[in-house]
Amino acid sequence: MTVQLHMANDKCSGVIMSKKIHLVTLFLIFFLIVPATALCARKGRIKHLTSITRNAETGRLGLLSGIFFDENRKRLYLTDTTNKRILAFDVDLKFVSQFNAAGALEAPTCLVRNSKGQFFVVEPTKGSVLFVDIKQRSVKPIDFSAVPEADPIYAGNMALDSADNLYIIDKAKQRILIFDEDLRFDRQVLVKEGKGLSDVKVGSKGNIYTLDTIDGSVRVFDNQGKLLLTFGKKGRDKGEFDFPVSLAVCRKGLIYVVDQHKHKVLAFNRRGEFLLEFSQLGWREGRLHYPSYIYVNKAGRIFILDRGNSRVSIFE
Amino acid sequence: MQKTIVVISKKIYWAFFIFICVSISALLAADQTYAESTRVSLKKCLKCHTDLEREIASRGAHAPFKKLECSTCHNPHTSNYQHLVKEHIGKLCKSCHKGKKGAFDKKYGHSPFEEGACLKCHNAHSSKNRKLLIAERGELCFSCHARKEIISKKHKHKPVKKGDCLTCHSPHTSDHEAMLKRNVTQACVSCHSKRIRSKEAKKSHSYYPVQDAKCTSCHNPHASNQRNLIKESSHKPFARKKCTQCHNSAQSRDPLGVKAEGMSVCTACHQSIKEDFRKVNTHVGPGVFCTNCHSPHSSDEAHMIKAKEAKTCATCHEDTADLLRDKKYKHKHPSVKEGKCGDCHRPHGSNFRLFFGADEITTCTSDDCHKRHASFTHPIGKGAIDPRSKAEITCITCHNLMGSRHDFSLRFDRKKELCIQCHKGY
Known part of the structure; x- marks a missing residue:
C-alpha cells in the first residue's frame, strides 16, 4: 500500500515536473520563434537618449555631414563641413578633440575609420577621398586610376566592412567602388536603374545595402554584387518615403532609413517589411528637422544628423 | 386536434412572413432620403426659379433637368453643399457619369x-x-x-x-x-x-x-x-546644325549616341559649370545628367530648361510639388507661388543647407529681398540661440516659406503659439 502511495506521489511529482518542463520548453520556443527583430524594434522601444549640440568646447556647429562610431576606440566622429574639421566624442558623448588634418580638410563630408585607426574622408570640392593616417602624419587622396571609367568620379557616402574594405558611392555612374584594406581597387557593384544613389552601408554578414533617393528604393546586394532584395517606394502611406536620404543596418539586420522631408526614421525588417517609424518634425529634443544622415553602432545606438537643428540626436 | 394545430401554425407562419416583409420594406424606405423617395418635379421648382424655364427648352439641356427631375441632383430642403446639391459636385457627377472604358x-x-x-x-x-x-x-x-x-x-x-x-x-x-x-x-x-x-x-x-x-x-x-x-531658343550647335559636336555622325552605328561619357559632353564647352558640381550638395546623377533638366536642342524657357522651372524640379521632387499644391498651406513665399525655385536654391550644387545659395539669413536678406527686415527683426544669427534646439535662430526657424497655414508663412499662429515656443514665461 505504502509502495503504491509512493508510486502515486512519484507519478504526481513526475506530472508536475513534466508540466514545468513543458512550460520552460514553451517559454524557450516562444523566444526562439518570435524574431529577434520584432523584439528589438517594437514601437515605443526606440527612445531619444540625448543630443550633441553646440557648447563652449565645440563652438558653433556648421553644416554637419558625416558620423562614424569607432568600435575599437569607442569614439564618435562627426564632420563639420563649414568649419573644415572633424570632432571626436567619447562613449559618453563628451567632446574630446577636433582636428583638420593639418589644414588638409576643405569641405569634409562623409567619414569612416578603419581598424588601424586611419580615416577616410570624402572631399567633394576636391573631387577626392582623402586617406588620413594620423600616426604617420600623412594625408593623401585615394588613387582612382585603376577604377574603370574613372574620369570624373563624384564620391558620395562611404562604408567599411569588418575586413576594412572600403565602399564608396560614385554618384555619376550609380555604382559602389570597393577597395581592399590596402586601398587597391577590387571591384564595383553597379546599381542598375539607379537614379539617385545616396547612401551605402555594409551589414554584419557582408551584404551591401544601398539607398536611392529619387525612386525611394533600398537595394540589398550580396558581397559579390548579386541583387538579393529591393524594397521601398515613394508615397503617402505608412512605410513609404517622401525623400529618403540615408540608411543604416543594425547588428540584428534591421534597416533604418532617414526620410528628410518626413522628418522621420522608418525601420524595416531584413525582408524589407515595414516595422515602425519614429520621431517627427520639431525643434525640441528627440524631434528632427531635415535630418540628413544615420549611423547605428554595434550597441544599437542610433545616431542621426539633424542638419536643420545643427545637432546629432541619439536614440536607442 | 392535429388539423387545428396545423391551421394555427400556418396562420403564425403567414403572420410572421407578412411581418418580415413589412419590416424589410420599412427599413428600405427609411434608408431613402426625402429627395430620393419623392421625386420633386421641376414644375414646383419653377414657381420660384423662373429663369430656368428658358434653359429647359434648349437642345443641349442635361437629361435629368430636361425630364424635370431636379431632385436627382438637388435636395429641396437642406444640404451641406452650395446650390443645395446632394453631394460634392465631383462625386455627384461621377455617380452617373462613370467614364466609358x-x-x-x-x-x-x-x-x-x-x-x-x-x-x-x-x-x-x-x-x-x-x-x-x-x-x-x-x-x-x-x-x-x-x-x-x-x-x-x-x-x-x-x-x-x-x-x-x-x-x-x-x-x-x-x-x-x-x-x-x-x-x-x-x-x-x-x-x-x-x-x-x-x-x-x-x-x-x-x-x-x-x-x-x-x-x-x-x-x-x-x-x-x-x-x-x-522652340524659341536653340542650343548653338543645334541652330547651326552641327549635330556632330555632341552626337556621333548620322552614318555611324549609333547615330544618336553622344561622343563623351556623362556630363563631359556638356562640360567640353561649358567648362565653368564643372565647379558647380564640386560642392557639398549637388544634383550629380547618372549619364548625361545635365539633360535631366536642360534641353540639349531647343527650349522655350530660360537657360534651356526643359519645362517651366517648378515643373522641371517637380519631376524628381514630387513630394514638394504635392506640398505646393496643397491648398491648406495657403501662405507661400512669392517665389514659391511663381514657381521660381532658383530664387533661393542653387540647381547645380551648393555648400549650404537645402541647396541655398548662401546661409539662410544671407539668402533671405540679400539685396533684392528682405534687406530692410534684417535691421529690425527678432534677434537672428550669431548669439541668437533657439532654446529648443540650441541652434542659431535663422529666418526659417519661424517661417516655412514653402507653405504654411499661418500669416507671413509662419510655422505657428503668431497670435497664440509662435512666441511661446521659446518664451515660456509668457
Missing part, C-alpha cells in the same frame, strides 16, 4: 477633374455647346491655359488655330504626360506620318533617325515664332 481611371488627371470641379468646364443645366461645355472647346481651354503664349506667336499648329485641343489631349484623364491621348511621338506621327518620312524632313533632321524621337524636345506643339514650330 475606364476614361476616368487613367494615370494622369486634369486638375479640375481631380478636384471634382466639373463645373469649371461644364454647365450643370444646359449649354449651347456640346457636352454641356461652358464655352466652345478652344475658348474653354484657353480660359485657363496660356492664351497669350499660344495666340501671340507667329506660327501656330493647325489644331491649335482651330481650337481643337482634343485632337491631341484628353479632357479628363490620360495615360500619357500632358494629358495626351497617345505618347508624344505617336500623337505627332498619327497626323504627320507621311511628312516625317519625306526627303525634306530627313534632310532637315540632317539624316538622323528621329522618327522615334520625342518631337516636343525641339518643336513646340502649340505655337512658336520660329519656323517649323521650333
Whole structure:
C-alpha cells in the first residue's frame, strides 16, 4: 500500500515536473520563434537618449555631414563641413578633440575609420577621398586610376566592412567602388536603374545595402554584387518615403532609413517589411528637422544628423 | 386536434412572413432620403426659379433637368453643399457619369477633374455647346491655359488655330504626360506620318533617325515664332546644325549616341559649370545628367530648361510639388507661388543647407529681398540661440516659406503659439 502511495506521489511529482518542463520548453520556443527583430524594434522601444549640440568646447556647429562610431576606440566622429574639421566624442558623448588634418580638410563630408585607426574622408570640392593616417602624419587622396571609367568620379557616402574594405558611392555612374584594406581597387557593384544613389552601408554578414533617393528604393546586394532584395517606394502611406536620404543596418539586420522631408526614421525588417517609424518634425529634443544622415553602432545606438537643428540626436 | 394545430401554425407562419416583409420594406424606405423617395418635379421648382424655364427648352439641356427631375441632383430642403446639391459636385457627377472604358481611371488627371470641379468646364443645366461645355472647346481651354503664349506667336499648329485641343489631349484623364491621348511621338506621327518620312524632313533632321524621337524636345506643339514650330531658343550647335559636336555622325552605328561619357559632353564647352558640381550638395546623377533638366536642342524657357522651372524640379521632387499644391498651406513665399525655385536654391550644387545659395539669413536678406527686415527683426544669427534646439535662430526657424497655414508663412499662429515656443514665461 505504502509502495503504491509512493508510486502515486512519484507519478504526481513526475506530472508536475513534466508540466514545468513543458512550460520552460514553451517559454524557450516562444523566444526562439518570435524574431529577434520584432523584439528589438517594437514601437515605443526606440527612445531619444540625448543630443550633441553646440557648447563652449565645440563652438558653433556648421553644416554637419558625416558620423562614424569607432568600435575599437569607442569614439564618435562627426564632420563639420563649414568649419573644415572633424570632432571626436567619447562613449559618453563628451567632446574630446577636433582636428583638420593639418589644414588638409576643405569641405569634409562623409567619414569612416578603419581598424588601424586611419580615416577616410570624402572631399567633394576636391573631387577626392582623402586617406588620413594620423600616426604617420600623412594625408593623401585615394588613387582612382585603376577604377574603370574613372574620369570624373563624384564620391558620395562611404562604408567599411569588418575586413576594412572600403565602399564608396560614385554618384555619376550609380555604382559602389570597393577597395581592399590596402586601398587597391577590387571591384564595383553597379546599381542598375539607379537614379539617385545616396547612401551605402555594409551589414554584419557582408551584404551591401544601398539607398536611392529619387525612386525611394533600398537595394540589398550580396558581397559579390548579386541583387538579393529591393524594397521601398515613394508615397503617402505608412512605410513609404517622401525623400529618403540615408540608411543604416543594425547588428540584428534591421534597416533604418532617414526620410528628410518626413522628418522621420522608418525601420524595416531584413525582408524589407515595414516595422515602425519614429520621431517627427520639431525643434525640441528627440524631434528632427531635415535630418540628413544615420549611423547605428554595434550597441544599437542610433545616431542621426539633424542638419536643420545643427545637432546629432541619439536614440536607442 | 392535429388539423387545428396545423391551421394555427400556418396562420403564425403567414403572420410572421407578412411581418418580415413589412419590416424589410420599412427599413428600405427609411434608408431613402426625402429627395430620393419623392421625386420633386421641376414644375414646383419653377414657381420660384423662373429663369430656368428658358434653359429647359434648349437642345443641349442635361437629361435629368430636361425630364424635370431636379431632385436627382438637388435636395429641396437642406444640404451641406452650395446650390443645395446632394453631394460634392465631383462625386455627384461621377455617380452617373462613370467614364466609358475606364476614361476616368487613367494615370494622369486634369486638375479640375481631380478636384471634382466639373463645373469649371461644364454647365450643370444646359449649354449651347456640346457636352454641356461652358464655352466652345478652344475658348474653354484657353480660359485657363496660356492664351497669350499660344495666340501671340507667329506660327501656330493647325489644331491649335482651330481650337481643337482634343485632337491631341484628353479632357479628363490620360495615360500619357500632358494629358495626351497617345505618347508624344505617336500623337505627332498619327497626323504627320507621311511628312516625317519625306526627303525634306530627313534632310532637315540632317539624316538622323528621329522618327522615334520625342518631337516636343525641339518643336513646340502649340505655337512658336520660329519656323517649323521650333522652340524659341536653340542650343548653338543645334541652330547651326552641327549635330556632330555632341552626337556621333548620322552614318555611324549609333547615330544618336553622344561622343563623351556623362556630363563631359556638356562640360567640353561649358567648362565653368564643372565647379558647380564640386560642392557639398549637388544634383550629380547618372549619364548625361545635365539633360535631366536642360534641353540639349531647343527650349522655350530660360537657360534651356526643359519645362517651366517648378515643373522641371517637380519631376524628381514630387513630394514638394504635392506640398505646393496643397491648398491648406495657403501662405507661400512669392517665389514659391511663381514657381521660381532658383530664387533661393542653387540647381547645380551648393555648400549650404537645402541647396541655398548662401546661409539662410544671407539668402533671405540679400539685396533684392528682405534687406530692410534684417535691421529690425527678432534677434537672428550669431548669439541668437533657439532654446529648443540650441541652434542659431535663422529666418526659417519661424517661417516655412514653402507653405504654411499661418500669416507671413509662419510655422505657428503668431497670435497664440509662435512666441511661446521659446518664451515660456509668457
